[in-house]
Amino acid sequence: MTDSSKVLDIVGHIGEAISENAQFLTDLDAAIGDNDHGVNMARGFKKVEEDLPGLKDKDMGAIFKKVGMDIVSAVGGSSGPLYGTAFMKAGAAVAGKMEIDLNDFLKIMDEAISGVQLRGKAEKGEKTMLDAMMPARDAMREAAEAGKGIKEVLDAGVKAAEDGVEYTKTIIATKGRASYLGERSIGHQDPGATSFMVMLKAVADKYEE
Amino acid sequence: MKKIINAVDQVEEQMIEGLRKAYPKYVKRVEGTNVIVRAEKKEGKVALISGGGSGHEPAHAGYVGKGMLDGAVPGAVFTSPASDQVYEALKAVATDKGVLMIIKNYTGDVMNFEMAADMARDEGIEVEQVVVNDDVAVDGSLYTVGRRGVAGTVFVHKIAGAKAETGASLAEVKATAEKAIANIRSMSMAISPCTVPAAGKPGFEISDDEMEIGIGIHGEPGTHKDKMKTADEIADQLLDKILADIDFSGSEVAVMINGCGATPLMELFIVNNHVNDVLTQKGIKVYKTLVGEFMTSLEMEGFSITLMKLDDELKSLLDAPADTPAFKEI
The missing domain is CATH 3.30.1180.20 (Dihydroxyacetone kinase; domain 2)
Incomplete structure (x- = not known):
């Protein structure tokens, strides 16, 4: 089980990972987007970091909702509404809980994905964050159903997300700003898929073997 | 990088303040937000808002005034404004004739403006939108998110703004804006x-x-x-x-x-x-x-x-x- 202080610790670590990778994410975005993904995500998680102390002892729903709202208001662009909606929808799925288990985590992933799909009107294979999120969710569900522990489940998710990021190099973007480049987008990895991978890796970092 | 700025994280804030101070006759800032509105709100007409990332000056705040926009929402440089800012703009300019949002066709802009419109409608504000997509460079087929909105947006501000000043209804202003966009x-x-x-x-x-x-x-x-x-x-x-x-x-x-x-x-x-x-x-x-x-x-x-x-x-x-x-x- 994961309690709220652990979740706050994990969210803080996600922020650190985003901040460490901000330049990398921005550079990826310069190639096929508009050169600001890392900058925007780092600004959003800075706001989240400021609000984390106030979320101590709050239930999971309140924590995720606040993180989502901070991301919507401080990130802007399309990543703001997309990741913000993902966190807010995840929060609604675990509202009232003071602890979450692996099943809850998988539910969070389901809701986050459906939030991104709803807001972004995107499907798998369009060179978006979904190309990392959906395979990661599927791999984690499979690992959980095979009776694996949380660490192994997360590692399976990270591996699938990494493969998903690699896959985005091979396809043409049909959603988001990269879609304007048409075939010129091939060969470049999707910045949104990459930022999701960075975030999931940060979650996995916080669990021991 | 060589730029005439003070600090990277103060660029938008200091630009907005500088603009506000330059044109007090025309515009003011909605307190606690980044929203620029007309110095004197005009009732009895459809209100128009637009917005987008900063870095496009004089768009969009430079077009706030008589015959054009009622409010503008600047985001971070080249980044759509967040929905809460757009929502503040909608509340600030709303009249009983409603508000038309002029959005440039970018994924983030459309998402943030639509989220804001949902919030404003919950409060009884009538909101409609038009999406400008004038850029012929990019393929407008099903395989993209559609054409981008670029400089032609300024014509839409002018046309829709003039139409709104005639006292036309929200549906009429929207229809005229859409006619402009189509041309x-x-x-x-x-x-x-x-x-x-x-x-x-x-x-x-x-x-x-x-x-x-x-x-x-x-x-x-x-x-x-x-x-x-x-x-x-x-x-x-x-x-x-x-x-x-x-x-x-x-x-x-x-x-x-x-x-x-x-x-x-x-x-x-x-x-x-x-x-x-x-x-x-x-x-x-x-x-x-x-x-x-x-x-x-x-x-x-x-x-x-x-x-x-x-x-x-x-x-x-x-x-x-x-x-x-x-x-x-x-």
């Missing part, structure tokens, strides 16, 4: 990129003998690189694509030659000289021409050509009075 086409090119302050590096690299064709307004690369050519040849290249997109033959048009931020006016006039000649030769009558910086991309060096095909209504709305910091029609 506006633009295309851009650049010879040098721009640097988003927070990114610190240019959006693309380009060598001395190359140009980037089909760029957007965010320093993003265009559809392809080409060898550098003369002004007339470049203008032909952009114009060909615009003229192939809808049938302008025999019609009257408004022309906008828009500088991207670092293009000398001299060069814009050189472009206009040729554009005007070509249109005239093709039997297209130039009714009105705008040359200048209307929708910039920081310090990008390049330009866009926009044509708006006119009918009698669009002509009279184009000629209607406007008095804003960046656009005046007397």
